[in-house]
Amino acid sequence: MKRRAMLQGLMVAGIAVAFAAGHKVARRSAGARDRDGGSPSHPTAGFEAGFRGSLTRDVAGARSWQEAKEKVRERWEASPAPRVDYELRDDTLRLLEKAPVADLEAWLRELKSLDQTDYDRDVPLLLRQMVLKILARRSGSSLIRSLVGNPTEEGEGDVDDAMDHWLEHDPVAALDWLDGEVPEVIAEYLDSYREKALVALAESDPAEFERRLAKVDAEIRENVLESYARREGVPEGRADLLARAADSPHGEAMALWKGLLRREGDDDPMRAYSTLSELKVSPDDRAALDQALVSWLLITTGQRDGGEVMQAWVERNPGDQVPEGMLESFDDWSEFYSDDAQAWVAEQPAGPRFDVFAGVLIERGLGIHESADGMIARLSDTTLRAAMLRRLKESWEKKDAAAAAEWERGLPEEERERLKEAEVKRVSPSDKPAPKSDFTERELE
Numbered sequence: 001m002k003r004r005a006m007l008q009g010l011m012v013a014g015i016a017v018a019f020a021a022g023h024k025v026a027r028r029s030a031g032a033r034d035r036d037g038g039s040p041s042h043p044t045a046g047f048e049a050g051f052r053g054s055l056t057r058d059v060a061g062a063r064s065w066q067e068a069k070e071k072v073r074e075r076w077e078a079s080p081a082p083r084v085d086y087e088l089r090d091d092t093l094r095l096l097e098k099a100p101v102a103d104l105e106a107w108l109r110e111l112k113s114l115d116q117t118d119y120d121r122d123v124p125l126l127l128r129q130m131v132l133k134i135l136a137r138r139s140g141s142s143l144i145r146s147l148v149g150n151p152t153e154e155g156e157g158d159v160d161d162a163m164d165h166w167l168e169h170d171p172v173a174a175l176d177w178l179d180g181e182v183p184e185v186i187a188e189y190l191d192s193y194r195e196k197a198l199v200a201l202a203e204s205d206p207a208e209f210e211r212r213l214a215k216v217d218a219e220i221r222e223n224v225l226e227s228y229a230r231r232e233g234v235p236e237g238r239a240d241l242l243a244r245a246a247d248s249p250h251g252e253a254m255a256l257w258k259g260l261l262r263r264e265g266d267d268d269p270m271r272a273y274s275t276l277s278e279l280k281v282s283p284d285d286r287a288a289l290d291q292a293l294v295s296w297l298l299i300t301t302g303q304r305d306g307g308e309v310m311q312a313w314v315e316r317n318p319g320d321q322v323p324e325g326m327l328e329s330f331d332d333w334s335e336f337y338s339d340d341a342q343a344w345v346a347e348q349p350a351g352p353r354f355d356v357f358a359g360v361l362i363e364r365g366l367g368i369h370e371s372a373d374g375m376i377a378r379l380s381d382t383t384l385r386a387a388m389l390r391r392l393k394e395s396w397e398k399k400d401a402a403a404a405a406e407w408e409r410g411l412p413e414e415e416r417e418r419l420k421e422a423e424v425k426r427v428s429p430s431d432k433p434a435p436k437s438d439f440t441e442r443e444l445e
Contacts, residue, residue: 065103068095076123083120089130096134104135105143109152132158136165141177148183156185163193171201175212191220199227222255229259234267238275254285261293269297269305273312290316291325298333306333307344320352331360338364345375355381362388386418393419 072092079085096104111128119125135143144166147159163186167174174197178190186193194216202209213221225248229241238260245256257279264272272293279286290313297309310333313326334341342361348354358375376392379385389411396404408416 065099069107073123073127076127081120082123082126092127092130093134096131097138101135101139101142104131104138105146107131108135112153129161132161133165136162137169140166140170140173144186145183148185159185164196167193167197168200171197171204172208175201191223195220195224195227198224199231202228203231218251222251225252226255226259226262229256230263231259233260233263238264254289257281257289258292261289262296265293265297266300269301269309269312272297273316287317287323288325291323291329294326295329295332298329306337306340310344314348314353322353322356327356327360330357334361334364342375350378350380352380355379355384359384359388362392382418385415386422389415389419390422393423 072095075088076082076092079088082088108128108131111124111131113125113128114122143162144159147162152158163174175194178186178194178197182190198209198213198216198220201212213224216224232241241256241260245253245260248256261272261276264275276286276289276293279289281289294309294313298306301309310330330341338361345354345357345361348357358379362375376385376388379388393404393408396407408419411419
């Protein structure tokens with residue numbers, strides 16, 4: 001017992017020495033952040049001047065690992081903004097990098113989120129995230145197997161986060177491990193993890209990236225190239241991506257173009273639209289790339305610019321047709337931003353396209369009967385309008401039969417006749433479920 005206590009004391013003392021040795025480095029890195037415009041703007045800039053070194057001194061005086069942990073947490077709780085207190089985070093990282101892996105994993109399992117709304121002040125959660133990141137980088141597959149075999153309260157969430165940290169830190173080791181026998185929860189998403197690791201490898205070791213990319217199947221290679229192009233699709237990398245696409249098989253070229261367009265769309269949608277117009281591709285390929293770009297922008301811009309994204313697509317693609325992919329993207333957007341979608345549709349001229357987009361909103365908003373009634377009245381397709389009137393009546397009767405009857409009596413005679421015909425024929429514009437997007441979680445990462 002005495003020997004264990006002595007070793008533990010030496011470990012704490014060693015951590016303190018590491019803190020002291022790395023303190024000048026931390027000051028230099030903090031200075032670099034100042035020159036880059038990072039530190040002066042955040043709220044801890046003045047506080048840090050008197051705070052530097054205090055964590056080092058506190059931990060140096062700790063008699064045990066338990067006491068060291070408590071002192072770290074006290075300092076985090078004392079910081080006015082721990083999430084952006086870079087000096088504190090640098091000091092804590094050096095502590096975690098020296099502490100035994102077994103102790104870190106035990107601490108990970110001890111730290112519990114406060115479940116408060118102020119994420120920036122949830123010290124246990126912030127510390128837990130840091131501990132998990134360092135653990136994943138230091139112990140990789142051992143941590144993954146431990147989290148799978150003895151799950152934390154976060155369950156698969158911790159496994160996935162740990163995998164992401166490891167893939168980013170050491171993609172070669174992670175890829176080699178993924179080629180062997182892995183736990184079932186990892187095998188379930190094996191291709192996704194491989195894709196993430198390859199994308200990380202492209203940044204750390206381009207030659208090894210190309211060597212390993214050539215060995216995976218076409219689907220994985222195309223997914224990786226799309227993510228790769230999204231990462232590299234800055235103005236300086238644009239020419240290289242376009243040149244690579246020009247010399248690539250069709251599927252890989254489409255992936256590279258799609259990734260480039262999405263990256264440009266994130267930075268400046270007008271730049272992406274311009275690139276799309278310049279690509280020498282077939283009409284079908286252009287339409288596919290256009291729809292993929294719109295799908296991405298509707299998800300990423302959401303309420304902010306969703307209507308502008310839809311209007312830009314309409315202007316690029318005149319006519320009456322609405323491809324299924326576009327309808328799916330609009331359907332997804334309108335589900336989360338129904339007010340914005342209704343505002344955009346309301347500005348569209350009457351005609352076949354209005355009918356298609358309005359039909360999605362009417363189906364979704366039949367419970368808001370007065371709103372649906374107004375949109376149904378603008379439908380140019382009389383068969384569709386009659387079918388929608390029937391469905392609106394059925395929905396309204398379930399909620400308020402008297403109000404539904406009053407609404408029906410107020411319809412123009414011609415509309416009442418169409419409604420009666422629809423009720424007899426039981427015509428429906430579509431009895432199949434509303435289309436769902438094939439937009440995957442992988443594409444948002």
